[in-house]
Amino acid sequence: MTTVKAKRRSRAWFEKQDRDGFVHRSWTQKAGHPADEFDGRPVIGICNTWSDLTPCNSHFRELADFVKRGVYEAGGFPLEFPVMSPGETQIRPTAMLFRNLASMDVEESIRGNPIDGVVLLMGCDKTTPSLLMGAASCGLPTIGVSGGPMLNGKFRGKDIGSGTGVWMMSEMVRGGLMTQEEFTDAEACMNRSTGTCMTMGTASSMASMVEALGMSLPGNAAIPAPDTRRNRLAQLSGRRIVQMVEEDLTMDCILTREAFENAIRVNAAIGGSTNVVIHLLAVARRIGIELALEDWDRIGSRMPCLVNLQPSGHYLMEDFFYAGGVPAVMNEIRHLLHLDALTANGRTIGQNIEDAPCWNRDVIKPIDTPFKENAGIAVLKGNLAPDGAVIKPSAASPQLLQHRGRAVVFETIEDLRERLDDPGLDIDEHCVMVLKNCGPVGYPGMAEVGNMPLPKKVLEKGITDMVRISDARMSGTAYGTVVLHTSPEAAVGGPLALVRDGDMIELDVSQRRLHLDVSEEELARRRADWMPPPVPERGYVKMYVEHVQQAHLGADLDFLVGSSGAPVPRESH
Ligand code: FES
Ligand code: MG
Numbered sequence: 001m002t003t004v005k006a007k008r009r010s011r012a013w014f015e016k017q018d019r020d021g022f023v024h025r026s027w028t029q030k031a032g033h034p035a036d037e038f039d040g041r042p043v044i045g046i047c048n049t050w051s052d053l054t055p056c057n058s059h060f061r062e063l064a065d066f067v068k069r070g071v072y073e074a075g076g077f078p079l080e081f082p083v084m085s086p087g088e089t090q091i092r093p094t095a096m097l098f099r100n101l102a103s104m105d106v107e108e109s110i111r112g113n114p115i116d117g118v119v120l121l122m123g124c125d126k127t128t129p130s131l132l133m134g135a136a137s138c139g140l141p142t143i144g145v146s147g148g149p150m151l152n153g154k155f156r157g158k159d160i161g162s163g164t165g166v167w168m169m170s171e172m173v174r175g176g177l178m179t180q181e182e183f184t185d186a187e188a189c190m191n192r193s194t195g196t197c198m199t200m201g202t203a204s205s206m207a208s209m210v211e212a213l214g215m216s217l218p219g220n221a222a223i224p225a226p227d228t229r230r231n232r233l234a235q236l237s238g239r240r241i242v243q244m245v246e247e248d249l250t251m252d253c254i255l256t257r258e259a260f261e262n263a264i265r266v267n268a269a270i271g272g273s274t275n276v277v278i279h280l281l282a283v284a285r286r287i288g289i290e291l292a293l294e295d296w297d298r299i300g301s302r303m304p305c306l307v308n309l310q311p312s313g314h315y316l317m318e319d320f321f322y323a324g325g326v327p328a329v330m331n332e333i334r335h336l337l338h339l340d341a342l343t344a345n346g347r348t349i350g351q352n353i354e355d356a357p358c359w360n361r362d363v364i365k366p367i368d369t370p371f372k373e374n375a376g377i378a379v380l381k382g383n384l385a386p387d388g389a390v391i392k393p394s395a396a397s398p399q400l401l402q403h404r405g406r407a408v409v410f411e412t413i414e415d416l417r418e419r420l421d422d423p424g425l426d427i428d429e430h431c432v433m434v435l436k437n438c439g440p441v442g443y444p445g446m447a448e449v450g451n452m453p454l455p456k457k458v459l460e461k462g463i464t465d466m467v468r469i470s471d472a473r474m475s476g477t478a479y480g481t482v483v484l485h486t487s488p489e490a491a492v493g494g495p496l497a498l499v500r501d502g503d504m505i506e507l508d509v510s511q512r513r514l515h516l517d518v519s520e521e522e523l524a525r526r527r528a529d530w531m532p533p534p535v536p537e538r539g540y541v542k543m544y545v546e547h548v549q550q551a552h553l554g555a556d557l558d559f560l561v562g563s564s565g566a567p568v569p570r571e572s573h
Pocket of ligand 2: 475
């Protein structure tokens with residue numbers, strides 16, 4: 001840890017005794033800050049993703065107040081600011097289209113303002129990576145505070161998980177196993193408190209990554225949003241960020257290669273989301289850490305899954321918290337972690353998880369009798385995915401992990417929706433469903449549509465899983481034998497674009513193989529016929545499709561990769 005005191009950048013605004021200093025101080029005082037708050041104390045930006053359009057972050061104004069308390073207690077000066085908040089459930093065509101835009105908002109808001117250290121308030125799926133990415137490109141001392149998961153959903157005496165329960169019940173309705181009325185009744189029962197999805201979906205996986213990376217105080221990931229311990233953690237984080245500024249504990253001290261390797265292992269052990277792969281690749285590339293898609297396979301795929309949570313297992317985040325949360329999991333796999341990785345509290349991961357207890361062995365299994373073996377995300381390669389594709393074996397059907405089947409191809413998501421339940425569709429459970437044009441450029445934004453619903457006539461046989469392949473992502477709450485993130489994607493002419501009905505496809509997860517059984521000559525003929533889709537004409541979407549990188553690189557915009565630090569820009573007047 002460095003202890004060299006850097007000159008605080010906020011002084012470039014607040015200590016000047018001229019016309020400009022007048023402007024910076026006078027207008028800030030309107031909000032009720034007495035003159036002595038400008039005496040050079042650390043100014044802490046609280047980056048808030050509260051929005052009515054992001055219901056998972058609805059409690060963030062209250063959470064920010066607790067952070068502020070902590071900042072004041074430690075002698076800092078808190079200034080809260082809003083940033084774009086792409087909410088997973090409302091924004092179309094997909095929140096992922098706007099992750100990079102939000103990250104630009106975060107980066108420029110930090111750099112352009114009198115801020116010495118940052119608290120990131122993150123919750124709903126994309127709000128975590130966008131804040132981490134934007135902050136990483138500035139690199140100031142930064143601490144994460146997650147919003148926390150909702151309480152368990154409760155429906156007719158049973159727990160139901162957000163996301164996972166929707167996918168399951170909607171298939172039950174289509175298969176005739178649940179009435180429409182029951183399905184509607186479940187709406188009010190599933191998401192009944194503040195907080196993020198309480199399955200181990202993307203929000204909880206990313207919150208666990210924030211903790212595993214060392215970017216938050218220990219325990220950050222699992223405390224339920226309505227539990228008052230969440231507010232206390234926010235308050236303590238407010239205190240701590242002031243010290244971090246005093247210690248000049250910048251983001252690059254924490255986000256090291258070792259921290260990312262720890263995170264990859266933890267994501268496997270918790271049965272975390274496939275989306276984490278893309279987000280952590282993007283964050284790493286912002287901070288200048290070499291991390292490749294292949295690292296996920298090499299470091300994580302042979303890890304056991306210890307955590308029995310939906311969508312891979314049974315329980316929900318509230319149970320996970322009571323069982324000990326991320327510290328208990330990390331303690332269980334401590335022999336596989338870089339224990340000397342530094343964390344936001346100034347201690348190492350090893351110190352933080354020392355003797356972390358597990359209170360429920362049904363929720364967090366011991367390493368010698370894990371919940372699932374070899375359960376980390378696997379990276380597949382082959383002529384169908386030269387730059388890779390991913391699958392989450394813990395959420396797949398074991399008997400489908402090695403499979404050869406006839407392709408049934410859908411050109412777009414609309415094509416799929418139109419034909420899926422057509423009784424004339426030539427498909428059975430042995431087929432491989434292929435969905436094109438849902439990648440970063442194709443959708444655009446790489447939507448969570450990779451867990452395609454199964455055809456009605458297959459569901460009616462009582463079958464609940466088939467091999468599905470696409471260039472899309474899937475919700476972290478989803479499950480099934482689903483190959484995702486196929487790279488390069490169809491819309492840029494990747495081999496996925498060339499698949500046709502009737503082609504044979506081989507999936508062999510143990511060999512990490514994804515093969516299209518069509519000759520090179522035939523593929524070359526098809527490639528000559530391929531036409532790229534039209535490009536959007538204006539606005540952010542135009543910039544996005546012109547600059548977005550493929551999934552195996554993290555789907556960031558090419559010009560955002562890397563960091564510009566946080567030098568003080570020239571004066572505004
Ligand atoms: Fe916001 Fe799941 S939809 S966390
Ligand atoms: Mg999602």
